[in-house]
Amino acid sequence: MDSQTLSPKSAPAIPSAPQSLYSAESVRQLDQLVISQQQIPGLALMKRAGRAAYDCLRQRWPDVNALQVFCGGGNNGGDGYVIAGLAAQRQLPAWVFVGVPVEKLKGEALEAYRFAEREGATLVSSLQELPPIEKNTVLVDALLGTGFSGALRAPMDSAIGYINQSAAPVLAVDLPSGLHADSGTADDGAVQADITVTFIGRKTGLYLGRGPALTGEVIFDDLGAAPRIYEQVPALLARHSGDSIERLPVRSADSYKNQFGHVMVVGGDHGYGGAALMASESAARAGAGLVSLASRPEHVAAALTRCPEVMARPVVSGQELEPLLAAPDVIAVGPGLGQSPWSEQLLARAGRAEAKLVLDADALNILAGGRVLAGVKRDDWVLTPHVGEAARLLGVSNAEVTADRVAAARAIQQKFSGVVVLKGTGTLIAHSGGVELINSGNPGMASGGMGDLLTGVIAALIGQGMALPAAARLAVWLHGEAGNRAAQNGQRGLLATDLLPHIRALVD
Template sequence: MERQNLAPIPAAEPQSLYSAAAVRQLDQLVINQQKIPGLALMKRAGRAAFDCLRSRWPEVNAIQVFCGGGNNGGDGYVIAGLAAQRQIPVTVFVGVPVEKLKGEALEAYGFAEREGATLVSTIDAMPAAGKNTVLVDALLGTGFSGALRSPVDAAVAHINGAGVPVLAVDLPSGLNADSGFAEQAVSADVTVTFIGRKAGLFLGCGPALTGDVVFDDLGAAAEIYPQVQGMLLRHTAETLARLPARTADSYKNQFGHVMIVGGDHGFGGAAMMAAEAAARTGSGLISLATRPEHVVASLTRRPEVMAHPVVSGQELEPLLEVPSVIAVGPGLGRSPWSEQLLARAGRAQAALVLDADALNILAGGRVLAGIKRDDWVLTPHIGEAARLLQISNAEVTADPLAAARAIQEKFSGVVILKGAGTVIAHRDGTDVINTGNPGMASGGMGDLLTGVIASLIGQGMTLPAAARLGVWLHGEAGNCAAADGQRGLLATDLLPHIRALVD
């Protein structure tokens, strides 16, 4: 079914996120085309990080800098030298012997030494971090992959165990700049990143390790960036297409008819929550196809929802001719009843949103085998993604971007791989959205997201635009609901905030 995006053009462009290799290309373009020497860029990076540190922690009275051997370490030595110039006591862990330092990193080491920074070569020689001490992680840069080796592993453990604020230079050491994967890594309060935003800061473990991400282009000219291909786009509130305002003569049939299919024995609440989320997002009409025993509870909780008892796929069939979008999966279960409903819904003419056990059944290969649809949205978490690809959870976690793209290639449509950095893969590219909070790790949250996305599609948004806006609405509603605390946050706590945010 062809759909038009009725929302206005976003006011801002999404942020391009780059691979480590692409950032190195950007560096070279700045050096070669703008004639800015590498040492000058290193000094700019060090000063940007130092200024950020002073702004974030104005009461700092001691700084400890942990330096590796590459340009990242060089940035750290510049920070140490600047601190020493300002009479701030600074101790530097020299992670690579000075005789092995080269080029700009060696020159930066000399600057720190001349300015009087205290240089130590073992972690045991680092003083205990006192009050108003800030630690600076400049151990590893964008070229890191694999496992940490000595002495970096000990330095990372020391930083994480110090109990004081941490600023990471470019990215936390131990974090993969491309995938966001980390086995052992620095946990920072602030990360100052340069030239190009690294994809790994916003994927996988990245959002849990970076703290606040501060970007500085170090004076790179705007015309540099179109010359290098980014990995994906990061959307924020300012870059998302939104639903248009309703006119005074609006009527319900203009705003879509969403049908929720699910609610097997014992799982009726999931389908009801998805239906209510669609209603609170603004759908004109909501239907629910569920087990007969859930109908009374649905009518009692939300009488605006048209609840239909269905005991087989055959009974569902005539109901599928009416809705403009069908969401299958909340509370669906994995029974023969569940498979029948998915099989019938999966061949309907309306757009589809599949979640939860609809994805698990799809992964099993007996229902909708080999089907690709451009007009469906798949919303897996890590475990469901692994089953769809027949790989391990660890493989999905190691590279969520690759996993989302692989699912999209296998099934077509739009794929939303949920996480702290939610990846949205579609025919025209890949996006990431970072929002929400750990309090949302509770039952029913995915059911709400399914209802929200289905509602936005029914109201006329394209599938990619609905996916992006739906993920943002869901996460921001979670943040609003967590204002009084994250523990004990319930899915239904988000509903009033979804309603407020969608306008």
């Protein structure tokens, strides 16, 4: 007997719990609950935060021989003063830029200032009083924290400019100054950190928008907050990683193709055939049992040459498409669709089909125009807009979407139902159960065709039986991780089709 028959059947690992992300206001509530219910004084909590950041700094940069700490006026500044005081206690020279006059400091921040002063930290009120930055000096940003909104103002802008113009490593306390704690938007001059040590609750802005580009490595410390504290404050988002995402089940030895769904891709207007071809091939590589393509006649030969496993059919009108719509379980509409009358006809016919839908690209732009599928809400479709498409779906500006991507994703889902995948740095998935975040991928994926691949993967996973939210979740992670693997030899010049072999490897 073959030894393989004696091995236990492998199965996907049970997903772990996702991380909870909080708004700045919710973190303040958590902070107050720790103080009141666990009877930990505010100053003691501040000292825990300062010590956690200081310990992290010494672990990351064991050869540090001097600190320059930049302190604002609130609790974030107080954390900085604690860090400086701890350094001075240990004979590590610590210079502190006092960004807010001492007479304006209050409460725990004032107590922390006195601690730093008492321990021998050097306190200065102007940047010119700081010594030259020498080798093994580490800078600590404790200027603004979660209190930032609007634009940077003096003297904080000058202090942040000083930090960013230096070549020294930077540790940000709680979050980089100039980064919005909720939205991930940032002032152009925001601090660029190497490490961000954040406390009590993970702030949403660390993982959205500009956040990942500014934070460096994010290290979280709950400062001893009890689990019961978190039960009392709802999270804004659930952040998933590869370990917390449901996977496809192991296929049975007697599987056959009709068990794994028939995906049809509809798209490829004149001049845009590649998008539809890439979506079709990605659906096949992500495990769909059957894949068909409905496109302009001139694209059929290229499709059969590129991937003969895809059943390519020429369609010149919505009327020709209609009899083909009875076969697929999932229809992906939009890659290379265009916005011509032909495009509108195809979307109108596909939108009336009984199959589940995935809409992308110009399918979303046509939907936003209100000429096709006007007022339609479906529980069985996935919409995959980027910021511009999201703005058109909501009738607002790109800037308004960017300012609050969580609210935008939620608003689109409420308007159209189903599942919304708002693509970007920190892709958001909104459904009736809430909003989720997945950080996956890299800047090399900022190139044409990447969204077409994602559309095909989502459709393939739905065809294989996954619920729409689970399919969207796994597809976004898988797509980003495939991009990471494809970029191991460099990000520039990365092509969408470079991801295809990695998609196949990861989906199993």
